[in-house]
Amino acid sequence: MKSVMGGNALRIRAIAILCLAGLLAACGTSGDSSSGTNTASAPGITATTITIGSTQPLTGRAAPGYSEISPSSNAYFNYVNDHGGINGRKITYYYYDDGYNPTNTASLTRKLILEDKVFAMFSALGTPTHLAVVDYINSQKVPDLFVSSGCNCWNDVSNHPYTFGWQPDYTIEGKILGQYIQKSLGGKKVGYFYQNDEFGTDGVKGLDAQLGASSVPDASRQNYVPTNTNIGPQIAALKASGAEVVVSFSIPAFTALALLGAAKLGYHPIWVVSNVGSDVTTLTGLLKNFSKGAVGGALLGGMVTDAYLPLTGDSANPWISLFKGIHDKYVSNLPWDANVLYGMAQAYTFVQAMKAAGRNPTRASFVKALETTKLSGGPGLAPLGFSSSNHLGFLGVQIYTIAADGTQTTTGPVYTSSDSGPISQYSGSASTPPANGIP
Amino acid sequence: MVAVQSRLDRLVRPTFGRHLLFALAAAVVLLLLSSQIGAYDDYNLTAVAIFAVAAAGLNLLTGLNGQLSLGHGALMAIGAYTASLLLKDHHQFPVIVVLLAAVLSTGVIGIGFGYAAARLRGPYLAGATLTLAVAIPQVATRYKSIFGGESGLTVAPSSPPDWLGADFPPERWLAWIAFAAAIVTMVLLANLLRGAPGRAFKAVRDNEAAAALAGINVARTQVLAFVVSAACAGLAGALLAYWTGVTAPAGFTLALSLQLITAIVIGGLGSLAGAVWGSLVLVFVPLLTSGMASRLSLPSSVADNLPLAIYGGILVIAMLVAPHGIQGALRRILAYGRARWGNTPGGGQKGVVDWDDPAPDT
Numbered sequence: 070m071k072s073v074m075g076g077n078a079l080r081i082r083a084i085a086i087l088c089l090a091g092l093l094a095a096c097g098t099s100g101d102s103s104s105g106t107n108t109a110s111a112p113g114i115t116a117t118t119i120t121i122g123s124t125q126p127l128t129g130r131a132a133p134g135y136s137e138i139s140p141s142s143n144a145y146f147n148y149v150n151d152h153g154g155i156n157g158r159k160i161t162y163y164y165y166d167d168g169y170n171p172t173n174t175a176s177l178t179r180k181l182i183l184e185d186k187v188f189a190m191f192s193a194l195g196t197p198t199h200l201a202v203v204d205y206i207n208s209q210k211v212p213d214l215f216v217s218s219g220c221n222c223w224n225d226v227s228n229h230p231y232t233f234g235w236q237p238d239y240t241i242e243g244k245i246l247g248q249y250i251q252k253s254l255g256g257k258k259v260g261y262f263y264q265n266d267e268f269g270t271d272g273v274k275g276l277d278a279q280l281g282a283s284s285v286p287d288a289s290r291q292n293y294v295p296t297n298t299n300i301g302p303q304i305a306a307l308k309a310s311g312a313e314v315v316v317s318f319s320i321p322a323f324t325a326l327a328l329l330g331a332a333k334l335g336y337h338p339i340w341v342v343s344n345v346g347s348d349v350t351t352l353t354g355l356l357k358n359f360s361k362g363a364v365g366g367a368l369l370g371g372m373v374t375d376a377y378l379p380l381t382g383d384s385a386n387p388w389i390s391l392f393k394g395i396h397d398k399y400v401s402n403l404p405w406d407a408n409v410l411y412g413m414a415q416a417y418t419f420v421q422a423m424k425a426a427g428r429n430p431t432r433a434s435f436v437k438a439l440e441t442t443k444l445s446g447g448p449g450l451a452p453l454g455f456s457s458s459n460h461l462g463f464l465g466v467q468i469y470t471i472a473a474d475g476t477q478t479t480t481g482p483v484y485t486s487s488d489s490g491p492i493s494q495y496s497g498s499a500s501t502p503p504a505n506g507i508p
Numbered sequence: 509m510v511a512v513q514s515r516l517d518r519l520v521r522p523t524f525g526r527h528l529l530f531a532l533a534a535a536v537v538l539l540l541l542s543s544q545i546g547a548y549d550d551y552n553l554t555a556v557a558i559f560a561v562a563a564a565g566l567n568l569l570t571g572l573n574g575q576l577s578l579g580h581g582a583l584m585a586i587g588a589y590t591a592s593l594l595l596k597d598h599h600q601f602p603v604i605v606v607l608l609a610a611v612l613s614t615g616v617i618g619i620g621f622g623y624a625a626a627r628l629r630g631p632y633l634a635g636a637t638l639t640l641a642v643a644i645p646q647v648a649t650r651y652k653s654i655f656g657g658e659s660g661l662t663v664a665p666s667s668p669p670d671w672l673g674a675d676f677p678p679e680r681w682l683a684w685i686a687f688a689a690a691i692v693t694m695v696l697l698a699n700l701l702r703g704a705p706g707r708a709f710k711a712v713r714d715n716e717a718a719a720a721l722a723g724i725n726v727a728r729t730q731v732l733a734f735v736v737s738a739a740c741a742g743l744a745g746a747l748l749a750y751w752t753g754v755t756a757p758a759g760f761t762l763a764l765s766l767q768l769i770t771a772i773v774i775g776g777l778g779s780l781a782g783a784v785w786g787s788l789v790l791v792f793v794p795l796l797t798s799g800m801a802s803r804l805s806l807p808s809s810v811a812d813n814l815p816l817a818i819y820g821g822i823l824v825i826a827m828l829v830a831p832h833g834i835q836g837a838l839r840r841i842l843a844y845g846r847a848r849w850g851n852t853p854g855g856g857q858k859g860v861v862d863w864d865d866p867a868p869d870t
Contacts, residue, residue, distance in 0.1 A: 126815070170761070170763075172759040176551065197659040208665075266658035
């Protein structure tokens with residue numbers, strides 16, 4: 070899907086916004102203009118500000134990699150603020166450290182809603198952590214946007230009408246990875262290595278739906294819990310089962326452990342790894358760290374994975390150059406990797422949604438606008454699928470492979486699907502970013 | 509008539525009456541306070557009450573009976589999972605039933621573990637309770653279909669009764685429940701400690717051989733202390749389940765057990781009031797430090813870890829300034845004041861000190 074507006078119209082709009090911002094700065098809150106007046110239309114929205122909040126693992130076991138997401142979102146918001154904000158309103162983004170502990174998430178979410186009076190929750194990270202507060206957030210009728218987790222539990226419109234996911238859910242991902250295995254690695258024996266929670270089991274659900282549950286025997290289904298780093302027995306069992314392809318629904322640390330464990334046993338299957346566990350920068354660092362420098366990124370050669378955003382190394386992609394530019398200007402202390410891209414792309418979707426909701430949205434009208442406006446996918450490879458019956462964001466991924474030198478190459482088209490529906494090839498073309506980088 | 513009167517006097521005047529009066533006063537103050545402050549402050553005070561229940565139980569075990577437990581976080585998990593299992597699949601149970609069930613289940617497990625603990629001393633006991641802290645969350649992960657695995661069991665909030673009005677904040681309602689639970693726990697514990705069991709606890713702590721010679725069954729005393737302490741942890745766990753809205757293994761890590769120990773050491777070992785002081789520190793100091801850290805513009809790697817660093821720093825300073833905890837320091841100040849101005853109603857320490865402590869002046 071092409072960008073909705075041409076470059077010219079956007080430039081004019083950007084100039085208008087800049088003028089408005091200038092006006093606001095000059096004469097305080099008298100924001101009169103032909104296009105309406107800013108009012109304090111909802112909690113967290115004043116004539117000049119929009120306040121949103123998030124809970125994130127900035128410290129603790131889930132922090133490596135994931136702690137980069139919220140500063141990157143904030144960098145994009147600062148970029149928007151420096152270019153006039155949204156309808157003249159500056160975005161204030163509070164993100165608090167919950168250490169991936171649901172008890173902390175519960176209290177910090179109350180702080181954001183009751184004390185900081187945020188308009189919406191944004192990008193709150195983690196399945197167990199966010200499950201702790203999803204009922205509460207909905208009981209307070211606070212928009213709960215773009216949960217940073219691929220659990221399909223966020224798509225529960227009747228019980229959680231204010232909650233929206235963003236990334237493709239793990240079942241869809243499993244189905245499309247399964248299809249790739251059927252098409253390109255057909256006839257090979259398949260094994261699973263997965264995290265023993267919603268993340269892993271949802272992924273396996275998708276794989277089984279595609280490959281057929283009976284095609285993978287129990288001996289080839291090995292799982293791990295994130296608190297136990299000794300995964301040697303599982304890898305040995307996979308080797309013994311004769312699996313030639315191992316699909317891994319694992320977080321980065323356990324992808325690295327599995328690769329090292331297999332290499333130690335002289336076991337070299339084709340690794341097919343879920344998006345959340347395959348970032349090359351993070352994995353290379355972990356492999357070097359775990360092996361005390363003995364092996365590095367070369368072990369990643371031949372890995373198959375998938376993406377729903379452009380690849381960070383694809384400098385020809387206009388989205389990548391836009392976000393890389395913002396990264397270099399606002400958060401250059403973070404490595405340029407998939408987590409940074411993730412945070413910025415989420416922030417982009419938020420600004421899109423905010424603009425779609427009009428000048429003076431209420432919490433309810435904002436949710437309504439998100440369900441009824443057809444948003445472009447922005448940097449996403451597939452369009453956003455929000456509707457009154459679907460609260461999942463991106464519904465498609467593209468397969469890519471990783472070479473021994475870390476080069477990433479996409480292969481095949483973008484496929485879309487749903488938890489129960491068929492897989493279809495996405496025929497739309499990628500959108501291009503607006504000239505000023507703001508939707 | 510006179511006999512009844514004197515009997516009543518004997519029952520009420522010395523301890524039970526005083527504790528009851530104290531509890532009533534606390535209830536009135538908390539009720540008024542909670543109605544004046546915002547919902548978020550109510551929510552934080554609820555956490556103080558919850559931690560106070562658990563810390564009071566742990567203080568009885570560690571401060572008064574001398575058994576160190578690194579596993580109280582796990583005992584809280586048992587209470588929390590009991591409550592969550594009862595409320596699973598939208599089952600409706602009155603709060604009081606849920607809380608009592610949690611007390612009972614944790615108490616029963618406390619008996620089993622108390623027997624094992626009574627055979628162990630010092631570092632061996634610490635090690636055994638440590639296994640509890642490490643193992644219990646794993647059980648929840650292993651038996652996913654029952655305990656919900658890593659993402660845990662969600663707990664529906666207890667909504668305020670209709671007579672309080674439609675817009676009564678649920679945070680205040682939960683605060684009232686937690687205050688009531690904390691006050692009842694404190695009164696029961698205070699009475700227990702004032703009586704023969706309390707004296708037995710201390711005797712065993714100070715010298716097991718001497719206690720045995722004095723006719724105290726050492727093992728039974730230790731088991732009793734463990735059971736009472738576990739029941740408190742279970743109650744706190746069930747309240748925590750309501751407070752958090754979810755019971756998941758990640759909420760009951762070893763860090764929780766260590767936090768409880770921090771609370772009783774900072775607050776004052778061996779005193780119930782110390783458990784309250786410690787809980788106040790546990791809840792409010794991190795809130796303060798995270799606010800401080802976010803106001804400075806620092807690189808994220810520093811800013812993210814600063815609240816913990818400041819928190820640690822405050823604990824170190826607190827231990828240097830008040831090695832007997834906050835309660836110990838308060839006693840010292842009171843004792844100093846009394847010595848200075850010579851106002852000693854009822855004679856000496858007794859009038860002020862409500863319950864025991866390990867000799868603050870030595």
